[in-house]
Amino acid sequence: MLNNIFFERLIKFCLVGGSGVIVDFGITIICKELLRLNKYLSNSLGFICAATSNYILNRIWTFANNDPHIAEQYLRFIGFSLVGLAINNMVIYLLHRTTKLNFYITKIMATAVVTLWNFSMNYLFTF
Numbered sequence: 001m002l003n004n005i006f007f008e009r010l011i012k013f014c015l016v017g018g019s020g021v022i023v024d025f026g027i028t029i030i031c032k033e034l035l036r037l038n039k040y041l042s043n044s045l046g047f048i049c050a051a052t053s054n055y056i057l058n059r060i061w062t063f064a065n066n067d068p069h070i071a072e073q074y075l076r077f078i079g080f081s082l083v084g085l086a087i088n089n090m091v092i093y094l095l096h097r098t099t100k101l102n103f104y105i106t107k108i109m110a111t112a113v114v115t116l117w118n119f120s121m122n123y124l125f126t127f
Contacts, residue, residue, distance in 0.1 A: 006123075012062040013119050016054050021111060024050035028107070039103060040089055047088060051081035054118075063127035073126060080121040084114040 028046030031037045037045075055077045059065050067073050091110035096103055 009062055009123065010119060013058060013122075014115065016057040016062055017115055017118075019057065020050035020054040023053050024111070025104075025107070043089060043092065043107065044085060047081070047085045051078060058122065058127065065127045076126045077122060080118060080126065083121075084118050087117060088114045
């Protein structure tokens with residue numbers, strides 16, 4: 001039973017993460033391509049917007065959490081997301097610089113790495 005709950009939450013977390021990828025890439029593209037902001041600033045803005053929408057969806061749907069300490073829970077979620085952001089930017093920087101792969105390709109790779117971090121930390125400590 002516990003394994004079923006774990007995998008159900010993991011699948012839901014990944015589906016929510018998929019919506020977050022759309023938010024993340026949408027904001028990143030708008031900021032980088034249309035507003036001509038620095039690519040790492042654009043990436044950070046997209047990532048933080050996605051983390052906020054992911055928190056709301058994960059709280060309501062993935063974990064069906066009713067903890068009344070929403071501010072504390074949100075700060076934990078954002079804290080883990082900020083560590084994830086640092087990992088995300090580091091992976092993008094290293095891959096983009098060393099392999100010369102397209103920025104958005106390296107962003108997809110970084111997102112996969114950070115998904116594992118975010119689920120683990122939030123499963124264990126946030127929800």
